Amino acid sequence: MKEFKILAPTAILGYGFPVESFKKGMDKSPDLIAVDAGSVDPGPYYLGAGKSFTDRTAVKRDLRFMLKAAKKQNIPVSIGSAGGAGGKEHLDWNVEIIEEILAEEKLDLKVVVINSQLDKSYLVDKLEKNDIVPLFPAKEINAEIIKESTNIVGQMGVEPFIKAIDMGADVIVAGRAYDPAVFAAHPIKLGYDSGLAMHMGKILECASIAASPGSGRDAMLGTLGEDYFILEPMNDQRSCTTDSVAAHSLYEKTNPFLLPGPGGTLNLKETTYQQLDDRRVKVKGSRFEPADEYTIKLEGAASVGKRTISIAGTRDPIMIKQIDDIIKEVELQVKDNFQDGNYEYTLNFHVYGKNGVMGALEPNLTPTSHELGLVIDVVAQTKEVADTICSFTRSTMLHYGYENRKATAGNLAFPYSPSDIYAGDVYQFTIQHLLKNIDPENLFDTRRLQDYKKGVE
Template sequence: MEELRILSPTAILGYGFPMESFEEGMKRKPHVIAVDAGSTDPGPYYLGAGKSFTDRNSVKRDLEIMIPAALEQNIPVIIGTAGGSGGRPHVAFCVDIIKEIAKERNLSFKMAVIQSEFDKDFIKQNLRDGNIEPLFPAKQITEADVEDTVRIVAQMGEEPFMEALEQGADVILAGRSYDPSVFAALPIKEGFNKGLAIHMGKILECAAIAALPGSGSDSMFGYLRKDNFVLEPLSPLRKCTTLSVAAHT
């Protein structure tokens, strides 16, 4: 494969996108539709509360466009940091929406669900075994800290997504994920340069925010090649510039 094409519909699942932009993206025959569904920008409340900071109807609207389009072209949909924060309730929030769409539209597909929330006993045991170190300048945590914490998620890279792709998943839904990993997983699996794949993913995860005028509710398209990548906003109202792309690098 000389070129791998990725459609990033929106900066965060639920933020929406113009149908015209999405359709332009599908015309370019992407090999995958990938989207980041979360952010740390709203702070820790939503993680602890087990709630999504994105509206359910808005998330459903995005998914009921993305999933049927991907199935029609026989390409996967990859979603990272489900429900905004990626804990078990956030993943369940998205699973429920996807199952609802499948039932309403009579769709049949293979879905992989990847959790990122850790059990407290597992964390405590690793703390006792000396496997947990603070990230400077934070202090060493204690078992009491772990017990007082409502929810603990770890950030996954591209490897779990690659495994799900190997197993033939049509839709991959994951808990807390490194934002670029949902975009980089398929390229790395297909033998493309890891650095280039992650670099392009870092820009695509913000979708049209990396264009001028920027928008978190519009689509971006990526073309990854052996020694370079190209980014294309899918609205004729936007363009990528050296500065707008560098700002997301």
């Protein structure tokens, strides 16, 4: 069986890549250029608000290189989780960029668009049929949660991509997708082993992060054979090692050997890693085990209010020793001051230098920081309330008279003026569930670009 080569230019579309490593990858004559364009890692805001967490200019720069190279060498391009979160607004945003490039560069490429945003009435009906189940640790949802969620997407597997290939796509641009599916669909369509294709896709979706030293903005080449795949970074300053590749195979997994996804599980219990030379690693033995019941993951987000923050710092060792007690007292004073206002808000302090990253999970209970960074974080139903609570909290802490205090002026140093920063809408994930009893190919609206633009079948 002829080897199938996939070039992953970057970990996320818009993160960029060195031109030389991309050109070196193209010199290897890949059969496919594929890229993951999104993630839930940046949080629920982007899905809920319909905004991209990547910059438009940066995305267009990456795509211009990819589309021009693909046309020149007559190979396809596959993009998943378009626009970051993969909803309809994100997909339209990414499609618009592709259209601009095709027009500017006079490229004649057949584009197929796959929409992953699911209709709410359809999902309410599936809920009533008990076809939506929680994905631990998510809780049961009701129809109201579905209706209040601004955007709900399904994480597609390889089937819609294969349908797009059958439609003659030169470029596939898909909404929210299972990361490995973006890379695995083309070789699976050609008869390559599903387990190896999925495992290679799992690594390629992060490009050269699986190299040493790792980087999310550098190209990686994957070469898939009949019973193996080989990984090679395209930057001579990086190397794949058995440690770096095996370690990345554990990435974003609750189980070191099993990775569940649409339609089944990637099983790595018998996977082996072989160092071929100082820069390449060969992987064998990965298996894909089909599930008894095909399910996909649903992701949804809804608005929960408005946020205002204030960023400050303190270097007073007396204050630092008492910071927990000071925060508690400030919180009480804020509550007391507005008890007649019936304000609904949440007030959080993020204390960097103490437990700002891990919060209550921080195991080091005796920090020795000589200074602390404080983020006052207020979320309320309206901007006015968020502004009011944040302003009062900031001024109360600024002038709070703690025990043994030497100063008579402010306790805090502010890096910005104005000190209070309105951060806008706040979203939370409302749906992290599994959808079952589906047709994995036809659940997602798959159309040629011209039909997608017309909004017709």
